[in-house]
Amino acid sequence: MGAHRFFAHPFMSIATSFSPRRRTALVPSLLSASAGVRRRVAALCALAAVAAVTAAAPADARVKLLHRHAHAAAAPASLPVSVTSALKRAGVPLADISVVVERIGDRTPIVALNAQSPMLPASTMKLVTTYAGLSILGVDYRWRTSAYADGNVDGNGVLHGNLYIQGTGDPKLVPEELIDLVDKIKQAGITGIDGALVLDKRFFDPSTRDAPPFDGDVNAPYNVGPDPLLYAFKSLTFTLTPSPDGNVAIDVLPALAQLQIDNSLRASPGACVGVDAALTPSVTPEPNGIVDALFSGEYPLRCGSRTINVAVLDHSAFFAGGFLALWRSAGGTFSGTTHEGPVPVGARLLAVHRGPVLGDIVRDINKFSNNVMARNLFLTIGALAEKPPATPQKSADAIERFLHAQGLVMPELSLVNGSGLSREEHVSAQSLADLLQNANASPVAQVFVASLPIAGVDGTMRNRLRNEPVLGNAHIKTGTLNDVRAIAGYVAAQNGESYVVVSFINAPRAEQARAAHDALLEWVYRGLR
Incomplete structure (x- = not known):
């Protein structure tokens, strides 16, 4: 041995x-033999001693008995x-x-x-x-996110019908991944949509969305709940960079079609203190569908570039905004509405994105x-x-x-x-x-x-x-x-x-x-x- x-x-x-x-x-x-070997042999002896008892027992009972005796074979150290x-x-x-x-x-x-x-x-x-x-x-398991269409596509590539996106819970459907689905939809001959964007989220029961945040902080990325069409962890990453001319540049990832940044920040001299208020935007969905992210206050130059992650919107609005931002940046057009619903039986499959391996x-x-x-x-x-x-x-x-x-x-x-x-x-x-x-x-x-x-x-x-x-x-x-x-x-x-x-x-x-x-x-x- x-x-x-x-x-x-x-x-x-x-x-x-x-x-x-x-x-x-x-x-x-x-x-x-080493002490470890002697302990293992002692454990085997202990198991052998109960073998006659456990041999005739039901499988569940045998597992429990062997488990208990295996852990009782030696006195643990302090x-x-x-x-x-x-x-x-x-x-x-x-x-x-x-x-x-x-x-x-x-x-x-x-x-x-x-x-x-x-x-x-x-x-x-x-x-x-x-x-x-x-x-x-x-x-090697990989999640699938699929696109379907009903209606006809005219000679200009415009879909006269709905585009359906069906999710199965891909945990890493980030912009670098979702753009693959956008490209495949375009490769299928569609350049515009005059119907609705319909999100099929039946893979998870709707009740899975209703759990309250763990600690009540709805904007904390760690509190984001699961979703069949989880996009970019349903969180925006804002990067703030001050400059000596008094301006503060704001970059955001991922892009959302409905997001509007209202930048009222001012770069200021002095020590890097009290920056938390400037880093935290006030995010407000407007009646017209626009989501306004307001930044205001003083941002000390000495703080340098800072990044903050904020969870915003519900999953459907976030996914739709992210998809349409990518769709339009790729030259696609869309003038319809967005809602949830099932892929109809007669819809045709356009494209499938397969996520990273498990x-x-x-x-x-x-x-x-x-x-x-x-x-x-x-x-x-x-x-x-x-x-x-x-x-x-x-x-x-x-x-x-x-x-x-x-x-x-x-x-x-x-x-x-x-x-x-x-x-x-x-x-x-x-x-x-x-x-x-x-x-x-x-x-x-x-x-x-x-x-x-x-x-x-x-x-x-x-x-x-x-x-x-x-x-x-x-x-x-x-x-x-x-x-x-x-x-x-x-x-x-x-x-x-x-x-x-x-x-x-x-x-x-x-x-x-x-x-x-x-x-x-x-x-x-x-x-x-």
């Missing part, structure tokens, strides 16, 4: 690219002083933190503190959604913790595992069926939107560690692990642990809500071992306890020393 036999797991093939890894020679006998001291400084009691540390390929916890407690995971819940999505839909989408979701992309993926799972229209319950049921088929017993799991942007989503550290072990041994392991932020390098971990040895040696998904801090992922340690690490802090002073999580990752990287 090789002490490091689990090096063949996909995470190890990725981790070894970060820093040199030594390999351990084959162990001739159990007596000379948290290191570096972590407990950081928690004490932050004023966070041990009762408010949940931790599991395991070696890759060994389900026996090395550390297990409050491991079975249901916890708010924040964005680490995206690990459940993305692993299930990759496995159920496939790494493997790329999952990378964006996990690296940058994109909530609305995760929510669109979550609903897509339900729509395809059952049938449209998608509902959160269909999606939760589909994911739970997948997890059960993998032998993952997660009784405390509660899925609401799949993004973690909820006070009702729960999972335990032990369940999430089990999922990470399962994912690492799965066919989608390479894509899944590579989607996680790398400590000190990119994503939501790019500014953490940059001056520590663990830099570049951990793939860690983070989670942040008020009173919640979470980490979950993989650490390739300097001793040649690799570990699963999960920790949740649910406490009023969780924000002050981030150092405890960093200390935990450093400790694991040093080989638990």
